[in-house]
Amino acid sequence: MTEASDERREMPEGSPEEMRTDSERQAVLLVYILYLIGFATGISAFAGVVIAHTKQEGATPPWDSHYRYLIRTFWLGLVQLAIGVVMTMVFVGIVIIFWWAFWTGVRCVKGLLRTLDDEPIKNPDTLLW
Numbered sequence: 001m002t003e004a005s006d007e008r009r010e011m012p013e014g015s016p017e018e019m020r021t022d023s024e025r026q027a028v029l030l031v032y033i034l035y036l037i038g039f040a041t042g043i044s045a046f047a048g049v050v051i052a053h054t055k056q057e058g059a060t061p062p063w064d065s066h067y068r069y070l071i072r073t074f075w076l077g078l079v080q081l082a083i084g085v086v087m088t089m090v091f092v093g094i095v096i097i098f099w100w101a102f103w104t105g106v107r108c109v110k111g112l113l114r115t116l117d118d119e120p121i122k123n124p125d126t127l128l129w
Contacts, residue, residue: 024063025115027055031070032112039101049074062120066111069124073107076127103128 031048038045049071056067080100087093106129114121 021060024055024059025118027051028063028066028070028115029112031067032108032115035070035073035104035108039105045074062114062118065120065122065124066115069107069111069121072125073104073111077104 031052034044034048034051038048052067052070052074056064056071059067077100080096080103084093084096084100087096110129111121
């Protein structure tokens with residue numbers, strides 16, 4: 001078990017710290033899910049990044065690393081997608097768009113798994129995973 005999981009077990013049930021941790025965890029899960037739904041709707045990813053920006057300030061470990069990772073995923077992904085759309089005129093854009101979808105999907109799944117294990121993102125500033 002991780003250190004974060006051990007700390008959660010030591011807190012009395014219903015304590016303010018435990019409720020805050022659960023609330024932060026649910027918010028992080030919501031943003032990851034909104035990003036994944038964004039593949040179909042587009043607009044939900046924008047809602048997710050607004051939530052991430054709003055919740056980032058004052059977030060406690062391990063959730064602060066998730067918010068930083070989510071925000072970078074959105075903005076770097078938006079740049080990749082914009083370049084891909086522009087480059088579709090020379091057919092290179094299709095490859096870039098497929099890369100963006102793969103890159104975003106991997107980052108979201110990795111983040112979801114780490115969230116479910118109550119673990120931080122080890123390097124939230126990475127360009128890959």
